[in-house]
Amino acid sequence: MARTQGSHSDITGPRIRKAALALFARHGYAAVSMRQIAFEVGVQAGALYNYTPDKQSLLYRLMHEHMQDLLSAYDELEQSADASQALRQFVGFHIRFHLERPDEVFIAYMELRNLTPENFSEIEALRRKYEDTLEAILSRGQEGGVFDIADTKIATLAVIAMLNGVMTWYRAGGRLSLDEVEQVYWDIVRRSVSA
Amino acid sequence: MARTQGSHSDITGPRIRKAALALFARHGYAAVSMRQIAFEVGVQAGALYNYTPDKQSLLYRLMHEHMQDLLSAYDELEQSADASQALRQFVGFHIRFHLERPDEVFIAYMELRNLTPENFSEIEALRRKYEDTLEAILSRGQEGGVFDIADTKIATLAVIAMLNGVMTWYRAGGRLSLDEVEQVYWDIVRRSVSA
DNA sequence: GTCTATAGTAGGATAGAC
DNA sequence: GTCTATCCTACTATAGAC
Known part of the structure; x- marks a missing residue:
């Protein structure tokens, strides 16, 4: 899942939502961390904030x-x-x-x-x-x-x-x-x- | 809610479960902290562990x-x-x-x-x-x-x-x-x- | 039985380099 | 756009005093 640097603005957004969807459904919103979502997508947690304010x-x-x-x-x-x-x-x-x-x-x-x-x-x-x-x-x-x-x-x-x-x-x-x-x-x- | 020291083994247990029940129902298990439960009961978080292992x-x-x-x-x-x-x-x-x-x-x-x-x-x-x-x-x-x-x-x-x-x-x-x-x-x- | 204090971990979110 | 590093906060659970 690890990813080196690069620009992927058009695909990262949907991938974040897809990962969040699956994780929230499985473990519940409160139990899922931004770090977990980022891991599934293959980016660092900080990068998520380019796509969602919170x-x-x-x-x-x-x-x-x-x-x-x-x-x-x-x-x-x-x-x-x-x-x-x-x-x-x-x-x-x-x-x-x-x-x-x-x-x-x-x-x-x-x-x-x-x-x-x-x-x-x-x-x-x-x-x-x-x-x-x-x-x-x-x-x-x-x-x-x-x-x-x-x-x-x-x-x-x-x-x-x-x-x-x-x-x-x-x-x-x-x-x-x-x-x-x-x-x-x-x-x-x-x-x-x-x- | 603050309480000074004292022994209340017979009533604290039920009060903990009652508080946990209300909080879990309202906010969800994952979103509720042991500190919140303790606060509702009027004890410190550590005291809860006399009544539940976790x-x-x-x-x-x-x-x-x-x-x-x-x-x-x-x-x-x-x-x-x-x-x-x-x-x-x-x-x-x-x-x-x-x-x-x-x-x-x-x-x-x-x-x-x-x-x-x-x-x-x-x-x-x-x-x-x-x-x-x-x-x-x-x-x-x-x-x-x-x-x-x-x-x-x-x-x-x-x-x-x-x-x-x-x-x-x-x-x-x-x-x-x-x-x-x-x-x-x-x-x-x-x-x-x-x- | 409860307190205070704390160890150890993990969380959301941000700053600045590349 | 993503990274690394970090701030600040909060969490569960435990240890030892009273």
Whole structure:
């Protein structure tokens, strides 16, 4: 990993974020030192400060980019007008998007408390925005008589919590394929909100 | 908080664990120092080592006691022979038990990675044991034709994940009473597994 | 049982050479 | 842009006095 002197401004930045992502996900933000990150990248600790003003900004940027990616990716879907179809779409999207980014997801959830209050507010707002897209689907179906939901706010949180659970156990190449996982979860979600 | 010399062996131990619990839950194990804990208790850092061999043991003990309490409390329930009733019982028990101990629950979930491998294995075994009690209920109902579940293992994890979500938003004195929360979640869980 | 003091280590961040 | 060197702070854990 040792590296002699040289200029690498265009690649070092991304490598730092990649290393930080993996280390934060594995050991937790507080337990990871700037020296560890630098070691993974193959530079000295001081060099990191050419790319981030401090450790906190590194964490914030990782979380912020992840949430932006999530919202952008969802926006790019062609949303079905049919609430039931839209819900199915959401379930599949959520599971696949999150399983493709286990480290980002883990950090986005576990490291919220290590953000400064200002940074926390910004990330939290993005998370709410994402939740709102699901709640909109549930409300639409409820009003159209397709769903029968006692409390759409709780149902929103319940569905997301349930889907997030897949991250704790799913492993590629395991007992179930991704399609099967998606099918099983859709089956559970569909029942839980159906009229 | 400052305290002059004196002997308090019977009360200092519990106070240390109580302080550690609150601090670990709020800031995370890695981010909390022994000095902070000592300050909360009103002793010097060195005095903590009369009660715990090290910081790791303090974390392990908190998590272990929590899991033991959980299993004991569930064992004390008179379990209904009817699978549907048993599931309803489980939902109510899980929600109430966990909402009564937000700090313990938070730590038991978030600090798993800060346990040594040996300690992790022991806590993990207790967690599996708890999950198994729910899976037994679901399997029983499935075999009796009361439930219609594609995959009882996934359903177990999905239900627990969903119920755990309540911890992230429920606040006493909020929009919904505990009874209402329990009712809404039971409604969702019941539908999601019903034949 | 708690104190003060400290050993020994490691942390975030910066300064100046190349 | 990266290096080496370092400031200053903080940490866990221990030793010995009271």
